[in-house]
Amino acid sequence: QVHLVESGGGVVQPGRSLRLSCGASGFTFTSHSMHWARQAPGKGLEWVTVISYDGKNKYYADSVKGRFTISRDNSKNTLSLQMNGLTAEDTAVYYCARGGGATTYLDYWGQGTLVTVSS
Amino acid sequence: QSVLTQAPSVSAAPGQKVTISCSGSSSNIGNDYVAWYQQLPGAAPKLLIYDNVKRPSGIPDRFSGSKSGTSATLGITGLQTGDEADYYCGTWDSRLSAAVFGGGTKLTVL
Numbered sequence: 722q723v724h725l726v727e728s729g730g731g732v733v734q735p736g737r738s739l740r741l742s743c744g745a746s747g748f749t750f751t752s753h754s755m756h757w758a759r760q761a762p763g764k765g766l767e768w769v770t771v772i773s774y775d776g777k778n779k780y781y782a783d784s785v786k787g788r789f790t791i792s793r794d795n796s797k798n799t800l801s802l803q804m805n806g807l808t809a810e811d812t813a814v815y816y817c818a819r820g821g822g823a824t825t826y827l828d829y830w831g832q833g834t835l836v837t838v839s840s
Numbered sequence: 841q842s843v844l845t846q847a848p849s850v851s852a853a854p855g856q857k858v859t860i861s862c863s864g865s866s867s868n869i870g871n872d873y874v875a876w877y878q879q880l881p882g883a884a885p886k887l888l889i890y891d892n893v894k895r896p897s898g899i900p901d902r903f904s905g906s907k908s909g910t911s912a913t914l915g916i917t918g919l920q921t922g923d924e925a926d927y928y929c930g931t932w933d934s935r936l937s938a939a940v941f942g943g944g945t946k947l948t949v950l
Contacts, residue, residue, distance in 0.1 A: 756939070765842065765944040766877070766885060766928050780937050816884060825932035825939050826875035826890040833884055
């Protein structure tokens with residue numbers, strides 16, 4: 722079955738960088754777009770970014786544009802999120818999710834990894 | 841402030857029916873399909889409805905979706921205590937070139 726496992730979260734100081742990874746299994750990775758979404762403590766879901774199945778197209782939320790970069794390694798079934806210039810507002814659980822199909826829906830989600838930005 | 845608007849909370853008794861609404865605009869709901877997600881306490885979100893009305897395998901038919909113009913609705917019948925969760929709508933916004941979620945609706949089954 723579809724399995725998504727995020728890693729790389731932790732505590733980081735403001736202004737520093739962090740790289741998250743998501744390992745995918747149980748499906749044909751190269752057939753699906755992949756998303757990152759996040760959820761600040763006690764808050765709602767916020768979509769962060771998406772990358773197309775072939776890595777050629779990427780879109781970002783305005784809140785992270787210019788600071789975060791999504792990438793994928795289709796040879797390793799791995800999704801990544803490079804986060805630079807982190808601020809306290811980036812503190813959240815970050816979820817990796819699979820794009821479901823031709824339309825925009827996220828059909829499988831990982832369990833998330835917590836990123837805390839604090840001095 | 842979310843692009844998609846949802847009521848913060850809704851409540852109903854076990855066995856009853858509840859509807860959760862999601863309001864958007866011509867650049868998002870009015871222009872694309874809507875999905876609904878359920879997030880149980882302490883868990884990751886789970887897809888409930890996609891393409892406005894479709895249910896993934898394993899989702900009971902107590903859950904239904906509909907869309908009209910720039911609004912969408914999630915319906916849940918035969919409410920159970922296990923349905924207590926946060927529910928989010930989501931779609932693509934062509935003006936933002938970004939996916940968007942509603943602010944979420946907390947369902948309490950009294």
